[in-house]
Amino acid sequence: MxxxxxxxxxKTRPPEIRKKDFEEVxxxxxxxxxxxxxxxxxxxxxxxxxxxxxPVNVNxxxxxxxxxxGDFKEAYKxxxxxxxxxxxxxxxxxxxxxxxxQCVLRRVGEPIAIGAVERFxxxxxLENNIEIPVTSEKKHKKVAVVGSGPSGxxxxxxxxxxxxxxxxxxxxxxxxxxxxxxxxxxxxxKRILRKEFERLQNLxxxxxxxxxxxxxxxxxxxxxxxxxxxxxxxxxxxxxxxVPGENLAGIYTAxxxxxxxxxxxxxxxxxxxxxxxxxxxxxxxxxxxxxxxAARSALRLGADVYVIYRRGRNEVSARAVEFKHAEEEGxxxxxxxxxxxxxxxxxxxxxxxxxxxxxxxxxxxxGRPRPVPTGETFNFDTDMVITAIGFYPNPLIPQxxxxxKVDDHGRVVVDIEGRTxxxxxxxGGDIVTGESTVIEAMGWGRRVARTIDKDLQxx
Amino acid sequence: MIKERQIxxxxxxxxxxxxxxxxAPKVARAAHAGQFVLxxxxxxxxxxxxxxxxxxxEVGWIKIVYQEVGTSTIKLSxxxxxxxxxxxxxxxxxxxxxxxxxxxxxxxxxxxxxALYPIARELxxxxxxxxxxxxxxxxxxxxxxxxxxxxxxxxxxxxxxGSKGIKGFTVDAVKLLLNNGExxxxxxxxxxxxxxxxxxxxxxxxxxxxxxxxxxxMVCGVGMCGACRVTVGNKTLLTCVDGPEFDSYQVNWKxxxxxxxxxxxxxxxxxxxxxxxxxx
Numbered sequence: 001m002x003x004x005x006x007x008x009x010x011k012t013r014p015p016e017i018r019k020k021d022f023e024e025v026x027x028x029x030x031x032x033x034x035x036x037x038x039x040x041x042x043x044x045x046x047x048x049x050x051x052x053x054x055p056v057n058v059n060x061x062x063x064x065x066x067x068x069x070g071d072f073k074e075a076y077k078x079x080x081x082x083x084x085x086x087x088x089x090x091x092x093x094x095x096x097x098x099x100x101x102q103c104v105l106r107r108v109g110e111p112i113a114i115g116a117v118e119r120f121x122x123x124x125x126l127e128n129n130i131e132i133p134v135t136s137e138k139k140h141k142k143v144a145v146v147g148s149g150p151s152g153x154x155x156x157x158x159x160x161x162x163x164x165x166x167x168x169x170x171x172x173x174x175x176x177x178x179x180x181x182x183x184x185x186x187x188x189x190k191r192i193l194r195k196e197f198e199r200l201q202n203l204x205x206x207x208x209x210x211x212x213x214x215x216x217x218x219x220x221x222x223x224x225x226x227x228x229x230x231x232x233x234x235x236x237x238x239x240x241x242x243v244p245g246e247n248l249a250g251i252y253t254a255x256x257x258x259x260x261x262x263x264x265x266x267x268x269x270x271x272x273x274x275x276x277x278x279x280x281x282x283x284x285x286x287x288x289x290x291x292x293x294a295a296r297s298a299l300r301l302g303a304d305v306y307v308i309y310r311r312g313r314n315e316v317s318a319r320a321v322e323f324k325h326a327e328e329e330g331x332x333x334x335x336x337x338x339x340x341x342x343x344x345x346x347x348x349x350x351x352x353x354x355x356x357x358x359x360x361x362x363x364x365x366x367g368r369p370r371p372v373p374t375g376e377t378f379n380f381d382t383d384m385v386i387t388a389i390g391f392y393p394n395p396l397i398p399q400x401x402x403x404x405k406v407d408d409h410g411r412v413v414v415d416i417e418g419r420t421x422x423x424x425x426x427x428g429g430d431i432v433t434g435e436s437t438v439i440e441a442m443g444w445g446r447r448v449a450r451t452i453d454k455d456l457q458x459x
Numbered sequence: 460m461i462k463e464r465q466i467x468x469x470x471x472x473x474x475x476x477x478x479x480x481x482x483a484p485k486v487a488r489a490a491h492a493g494q495f496v497l498x499x500x501x502x503x504x505x506x507x508x509x510x511x512x513x514x515x516x517e518v519g520w521i522k523i524v525y526q527e528v529g530t531s532t533i534k535l536s537x538x539x540x541x542x543x544x545x546x547x548x549x550x551x552x553x554x555x556x557x558x559x560x561x562x563x564x565x566x567x568x569x570x571x572x573x574a575l576y577p578i579a580r581e582l583x584x585x586x587x588x589x590x591x592x593x594x595x596x597x598x599x600x601x602x603x604x605x606x607x608x609x610x611x612x613x614x615x616x617x618x619x620x621g622s623k624g625i626k627g628f629t630v631d632a633v634k635l636l637l638n639n640g641e642x643x644x645x646x647x648x649x650x651x652x653x654x655x656x657x658x659x660x661x662x663x664x665x666x667x668x669x670x671x672x673x674x675x676x677m678v679c680g681v682g683m684c685g686a687c688r689v690t691v692g693n694k695t696l697l698t699c700v701d702g703p704e705f706d707s708y709q710v711n712w713k714x715x716x717x718x719x720x721x722x723x724x725x726x727x728x729x730x731x732x733x734x735x736x737x738x739x
Contacts (some may be wrong), residue, residue, distance in 0.1 A: 236683030
């Protein structure tokens with residue numbers, strides 16, 4: 001234990017200060033801290049972090065070794081072979097169940113803070129304007145990447161580096177998909193996102209905003225202009241609770257709330273035109289990452305915030321660190337309760353929720369105890385509700401593309417390498433898997449970019 | 460050289476009601492009757508849905524008509540010919556489900572009339588007999604009378620104050636037509652929610668097919684935020700990707716009216732701020 005030392009815990013801004021603003025919570029570690037932490041690496045490990053832990057197979061021992069030597073530029077070069085955006089993945093990946101979850105040091109002590117070191121290297125490279133070199137010759141073939149979220153970013157970067165002419169289409173006015181509309185400023189600052197997109201453009205990726213593929217251009221139209229089309233349009237459609245009163249004013253889906261706050265900057269209303277109705281006492285339904293983001297954003301807008309979850313504390317599905325940060329900041333949790341009805345005093349705005357007390361039952365497919373209604377209900381007074389119980393795949397492209405095969409859940413059906421039912425059309429990320437994580441989607445982007453390259457070599 | 464998203468023409472049709480042509484070739488080439496665009500006037504602006512009134516795929520422009528009601532529309536009016544709009548995305552939503560019905564009744568109120576125009580034009584082109592009822596508060600506020608006449612077999616006008624046509628609301632003229640024994644195979648209503656609701660109530664059971672184009676508050680426009688959700692036939696649907704037109708007889712009008720009021724207070728704050736800045 002003494003030999004491998006204690007794990008570095010990145011510094012965070014004090015909860016009582018950070019909960020009043022949208023500035024970043026966790027701070028980037030210093031070069032000295034990075035070197036020290038990376039030096040905890042042990043010489044002969046089989047790197048399960050890279051092979052089992054990381055969906056994009058980052059060469060983790062390789063980049064840590066370079067960091068330990070103080071060679072950040074080489075470390076960056078190694079990182080971006082697999083993650084083109086280490087400043088983003090270092091911030092948002094669920095490291096404790098991925099790379100750090102597989103770290104061999106976990107067995108004898110504490111795992112290396114891989115995410116914090118990765119983030120340091122990414123930020124260092126952004127500050128020092130280190131460019132990603134393009135290694136391949138121009139292939140003179142065109143690929144359209146639809147959606148600028150996690151899977152699209154990786155697919156576009158990989159294909160551009162392979163020498164393809166890549167055009168990325170985004171429906172919104174800012175690129176990034178869920179990274180732009182979903183993940184709040186205090187977890188992923190927009191300046192980082194902007195810089196990473198500048199980098200993509202420097203790689204030669206052409207980004208077109210305000211294009212809604214499915215209606216502005218149909219898939220058959222894109223196939224006339226491009227050799228291949230990659231669909232990375234995500235799991236955008238919010239799931240509703242389908243209980244009475246859910247459409248009262250003051251009840252938001254997490255996507256609407258976060259889109260207003262993040263993408264439209266409603267937290268700066270009325271300087272920005274998009275309003276947000278901030279309640280005094282806010283109830284957030286659900287306990288995943290999106291629920292934590294919504295709860296902590298509402299807290300920053302001045303509300304008293306309660307997360308209501310139908311399961312218990314041990315079943316919270318958010319990243320451990322987000323749950324911890326939320327509690328530190330003063331978000332309160334009500335476990336084993338589920339909404340059965342939303343009520344209104346004035347017939348317009350929500351004023352209370354009727355909650356069913358739940359209890360743990362038999363384990364479900366996820367291995368967690370299934371929440372079972374007890375039959376006992378209680379009322380919770382609130383003037384704003386945010387529902388964060390999950391998403392379905394975005395229906396827009398399947399709706400407009402009858403030939404595109406989707407399953408019963410609206411997920412685009414692909415083979416193991418990402419080919420859809422339409423020749424030269426590929427898909428990856430949440431539109432294929434349903435709701436998943438940023439890095440899982442990035443893994444798809446990478447895999448499908450290789451498939452596209454393989455297929456286009458043949459023509 | 461006209462740039463994308465540049466305003467190429469602007470005209471005040473009536474007090475506070477404007478018609479605007481904007482260069483938007485990508486939208487114009489794909490547009491159909493009944494669809495809309497999302498506009499952000501500037502980078503601090505809201506995402507505002509605007510129904511496509513007309514478009515020219517060859518030349519590349521789109522036409523919108525709007526009434527100044529709040530910050531976004533006032534800011535849009537402050538833009539001059541030659542200025543650029545920050546963002547336009549579209550066309551969005553499903554096209555109107557037009558076909559050869561036979562006799563079709565078109566009901567439009569206020570700025571809903573221009574939104575109704577391309578649908579009426581398409582129905583006329585398909586060989587329907589198009590009977591149109593359009594209404595406004597007063598004769599000076601009535602717009603698109605000429606345009607609707609060009610694509611209709613008959614046009615009836617109502618004004619709240621009786622300054623032109625029938626005194627009353629559009630629904631009163633609809634009642635008169637139905638009471639006179641007119642038979643219709645389909646009806647389209649575009650206008651304020653209360654108008655569309657009233658039309659749905661009097662035509663239900665008398666006209667088999669009925670569509671209304673809903674004006675829900677929207678944010679994303681592409682089906683991911685749920686702001687524009689509406690209950691249709693006991694199902695929660697999204698106006699942006701499932702609509703904007705729905706079966707009028709299935710829409711939960713009460714809920715739509717409630718949700719339209721969600722931001723009344725904030726709309727006032729925003730407007731005060733705009734006025735305070737001395738821009739208006």
